[in-house]
Amino acid sequence: MTALSVLIVDDNEVDRELLRRDLKKTELDAMIFEVSDGEQALKFFEDCNACDDGYQEGDHPILLFLDINMPVLDGFGFLEKFTELRTQYPIDTCVVIMFTSSEAEADRERALSHEFVADYLVKGEFAVSELREKVLSLV
Amino acid sequence: MDGFMIAAPETDNEEERLAKLLSYHILDTIPEQQFDDIAELAAHICGSKISLISLVDKHRQWFKAKVGLDAEQTPRDVAFCAHAIHEPELFYIPDATKDQRFFDNPLVTGQPNVLFYAGAPLCTPDGYRVGTLCVIDDHPRELSSEQKESLMRLSRQVSNNLELRLHIREIEESGLLLEAKNEELQQFAYRTSHDLRSPITSSKRLADYLIEDLEASNYGEALRGAQKVKGLMANLEELVGDIVSLVQADVSMNDVEPIDLTELLNDARQRLEFLAVESECEIRVENACLSNVPIERGRISQIVDNLISNGIKYRDVNKADSYVDVKVSNSASTLKIAVEDNGIGIRSEFLEDMFKMFKRDNSEVSGSGLGLAIVKKHVEHMQGSIEYSSSKQGTRFNISLPTDRMGDPV
Incomplete structure (x- = not known):
């Protein structure tokens, strides 16, 4: 099995670091990339697509951890653009897990209304074992 | 007749x-x-x-x-x-x-x-x-x-x-005022609990990994972790300091007493010098000899500190000579403080919110989002006024404070 490709989209450096450590601790074989806002995340996907002549599944991240409150392009803004992007690139296997400190029910509902958003994690409110199970069930 | x-x-x-x-x-x-x-x-x-x-x-x-x-x-x-x-x-x-x-x-x-x-x-x-x-x-x-x-x-x-x-x-009017105050208080309670708790939780979790790294002799990782904890604690220290300032601004601070403004301004410059040097930004203070101005020291000090540090934080890295000019004068029972920078300016859509608590123009610039709220509270308590103008060339704040609230200058 090839390594699981994961992209963390969060402007908070410490939160990215902690999630990276948590993922490492799950002992899943994962390649982890990090960007700090929605705009950079979109670019990441576009770059994946442009990097060689033939597009191959597995080149792009399979799993996205997406923060909500970010500068430039926030989590919800990204979800809108990502919906469009999915019609252009064969990336429909990519799923998103929200990764945010917002506990607002409205945010949760809004995020989960996108069919490719698989889960909603509140920062610091989950155990590593839980994270492992969630990731395994999705990929 | x-x-x-x-x-x-x-x-x-x-x-x-x-x-x-x-x-x-x-x-x-x-x-x-x-x-x-x-x-x-x-x-x-x-x-x-x-x-x-x-x-x-x-x-x-x-x-x-x-x-x-x-x-x-x-x-x-x-x-x-x-x-x-x-x-x-x-x-x-x-x-x-x-x-x-x-x-x-x-x-x-x-x-x-x-x-x-x-x-x-x-x-x-x-x-x-x-x-x-x-x-x-x-x-x-x-x-x-x-x-x-x-x-x-x-x-x-x-x-x-x-x-x-x-x-x-x-x-009805006092009811509306109470409602607004209550709203502000709720917002304050929500934000402080979140903003205080989040760095503590993160630090605790970073510390867990730090211990693991040390036990596994991963000193490089451990060092990075420790530096992150330090960064979080420094931000937390600033936030707690600002919250204390904001709460204190609502109660009376020092008594109104004749103070030496020249000395106060020099102290402020010294406090912020490290930030200025690190940011390659020059703090320039200009004042006539202001040795006996009857005013509350603590409030003036916090107003000046917050405005100068905002000027430094929002400097324009594309301009060769970043500066924050502080000009203070006292005449006709009015103390005027002007703080002007050649920074990036305030986005026009942010102007409406800039004095509100926890509102920040740019989340990439560090800060608690309380600085201008503190300034506004102090100015209101001293029955003064704030004017400002901002463009891509920079930002200027003009603050006028009456100095005759406690009788004639001593």
Whole structure:
């Protein structure tokens, strides 16, 4: 099995670091990339697509951890653009897990209304074992 | 009769009287039952054709209630009521054709033919007469002493209603103010609990990994982790400091005492020098010798600190010589503080929110989002004012503070 490709989209450096450590601790074989806002995340996907002549599944991240409150392009803004992007690139296997400190029910509902958003994690409110199970069930 | 009608002069306390009338917010409002009822009662008791509640404005009398008359208002110079408000007692004209002041008044010679007039003044508790409750007929006549007495009693009811209206308005206003304060407090509680808890939780989790790294002799990772904890703690320290400042700004700080502003400004510059050097930004202080300015030291210090550090944080890295200019002067009982930078400026859509708590123009610039909220609170407590202007060339804040709140400068 090839390594699981994961992209963390969060402007908070410490939160990215902690999630990276948590993922490492799950002992899943994962390649982890990090960007700090929605705009950079979109670019990441576009770059994946442009990097060689033939597009191959597995080149792009399979799993996205997406923060909500970010500068430039926030989590919800990204979800809108990502919906469009999915019609252009064969990336429909990519799923998103929200990764945010917002506990607002409205945010949760809004995020989960996108069919490719698989889960909603509140920062610091989950155990590593839980994270492992969630990731395994999705990929 | 010789001569012409005599218009009533202004009252002695005209300006204050008008201010009081305006404070009722009643001019040009729609009819209201409680006033209509009183006018009806007055006409009924006195057996008169016309009854009015007349409020005497700067150039007109305006009728809050009217029985037997269509007009909304008349010019003040022909108004009987403008005469009536000069007296605390009933103003009584049994036959206007025989009165020097009214005989050729157009309201007497033409419609509505005011030949009889009796007006009871509307006295406010603080002694202003803002109008009258009056009864009018188109023929000369008399009122019985009971009718006169009743008219005076009814006029007091009108005054009470006016005063009640004022109190209701005040209560509504303070209710709105309380609501806004409550909203602010809730927002404050929510944000502080989140912003305080989140770095603590993160630090604790970083510390867990730090211990694991040390146990596994991963010193490089451990060092990175420790540096992150340090960064979080530094931000937390700033946030806690700002929260304390904000809360303190609402209670009285130091006493107003003559302070040496030159020294205060130098202290501020020294405190922020490390930030300025790190950011390659120059703090330039310009002030005349300001050794005995009577003002609250703590508040001035926090205003200056916050404005300078904002200037440094929001510098423009594309400009060669970043600076923050601080100019302070004291004259005519006003202390002026101007802080100007050549930074990136404030986004125009942010200007509306910039004094609100936890609002930040750029989340990539570190800070608690409380700096300008603190500045605003201090300025408000000192009864001063803030002006600002901002563009891509930079930002300028001008703060004016009265220094004579505690008597003359020492």
